[in-house]
Amino acid sequence: MQILVTGGAGFIGGHLAEQFVSDGHDVVVLDTLEPFYDVGLKQRNIEAGETAAKNGTGQYNFVEGSVTDSDLVTDLVSETDCIFHQAAQAGVRTSVENPGKTTRINIDGTFTVLEAARKAGVRRFVNASSSSVYGKPEYLPYDEDHPTTPISPYGASKVAAEHYARVYNEVYGLPTVSLRYFTVYGPRMRPNMAFTNFVSRCLHGESPVIFGDGTQTRDFTYVNDIVDANRRLLETSVADGEVLNIGSGERITITELATVIRDEIDPEIDIVYDDPREGDAEHTHSDVSKARKLLGYEPSVSIEAGAKQFVEWYRRNKDWYDPLVRNS
Template identity: 60%
Template sequence: MRILVTGGAGFIGGHLAERFAGDGHDVVVLDNRDPFYDLDIKSHNVEAGRAAADASDGSYEFVEGDVRDAELVTDLVADADYVYHQAAQAGVRPSVENPRKYDEVNVGGTLNLLDACRDEGIERFVMASSSSVYGVPQYLPYDEEHPTTPVSPYGASKLAAERYACAYSEVYDFPAVALRYFTVYGPRMRPNMAISNFVSRCMNGDPPIIYGDGTQTRDFTYIDDILEANVTLLEEDAADGQAINIGSTDNIEIKTLAEEIRDQLAPELELVYEERHDADAEHTHASTERASELLGYEASHTIREGVSKFIDWYRENREWYEPLVRNS
């Protein structure tokens, strides 16, 4: 199969492109190498994709470009069977400073892809959405019927993008699926995430920094579970036109997460607390019943298991990864 992965030099997109290429598919990656975090991590993602293609019957091509470039997007979609749209302007807190960029990239860029996919008649469009679309919880865990009232421009832009995708699926008889990810983590993850920060600080004798009182809870999802949900959509068509939660099996308080990482790496350290950011969600927790029913999805990693695997990977890759984390 010919698969276009937008944002394929990023964390999730990079792992998807690597998996698809390793499975023998022909993969084209579109990424603008936005310096939201250290570009050397993105270079490692590209290298991993190329290595996976070299070890299989697949192929891998990297195209540096932007989803806001409608002409380029149209050209790339014309050669694709499937489009996995992972490209986005990331970050809840930065979206407060520059909301219009989030609209241009996350909404406008998605519309460029949807128009091209509709016109070309591709097999399926799968996009990365976010738990940020839910906003303040009225109940937990979030199911897909929960009201969507995002509290950040980032969340609003992701909600608009997924609604366009589902509307296109309905109006144009167009196969599209939006996967709502819940705080994905794992090898080569973005360096400004809580888990990578906690691990890096503890390994270097610095106390973990918690924003707020630490009672906020998160549903962290290990990258391998995200991959399985996406790969299933190469074959499964029961989910077309829907938004689907892809989360973990449990959730954890940020304070408890920091303590567990601290206790594994540097038990003598005391936790440090700083002021919480207003745009941060208080709680997230996914109901994955719809994913189980439609995709046969079942998370294979608890948060503690996944964090332990990430710490092991971090130790093995510390020489190149840690300086990028600590300098971000």
């Protein structure tokens, strides 16, 4: 099968591309390699895809470019069976600082890819959305019927992208589905996230810093579970036009997370607190029963187990992954 992964040099997209190639599919990755974080980490994702191609039957091809480039996208999509649209300007705080850029990439870019997919008659369009669409919870866990009242331009852009995907299914018959990811973590994740900050600081004997009082809760999802949900959409035609939560179905306070990581590395390190950051949701918690029913999705990694696995991976790859080591 011919697969296009937009944003495929990023964290989630990189894992998807690597897995699809390992499964024997031919994959094209489109990514701008924007230095939102160290481009060297994106190069590692590209290398993982290339290695998968060398070791298997699938092909891997990287194309540098933007999802807002209509001509380029149209050309790539013309040879594509399925699109996994992961490309986005990530970051809640980044969107607060530069909402225009977030809008161009996350909304205009999604429209560009959808329109190309419609004209090419693509068999499946999977849109990466986010739990940020929910905003302040009226109840927990979030099910897909919960109101979407985002509190950041990033969340608003993801709501808009979901609606475009749904409309393209209803009006044009394009088989689309949006997956609402809940805080994804794991090997090769972005280095400016809570997980990486906590691990890096503890490994260097420094206190993990929590922004806020630490009672905020998150539903953290191990990247392997995200990959599993996406793979299932290659095997079924269900869920056209739908939105599905993809999370762990659990939640943990930020203080509890920092404690699990700290205790795994050095229980003697103190945990410190700083002022909360603008735009961050207080709580996230997924109800994944819809994805379970439609896709057979079942989260396989608990947050505590995943945190320990990530610490082990981090230690093994510290020389190239740890920002303090890379920049020393």
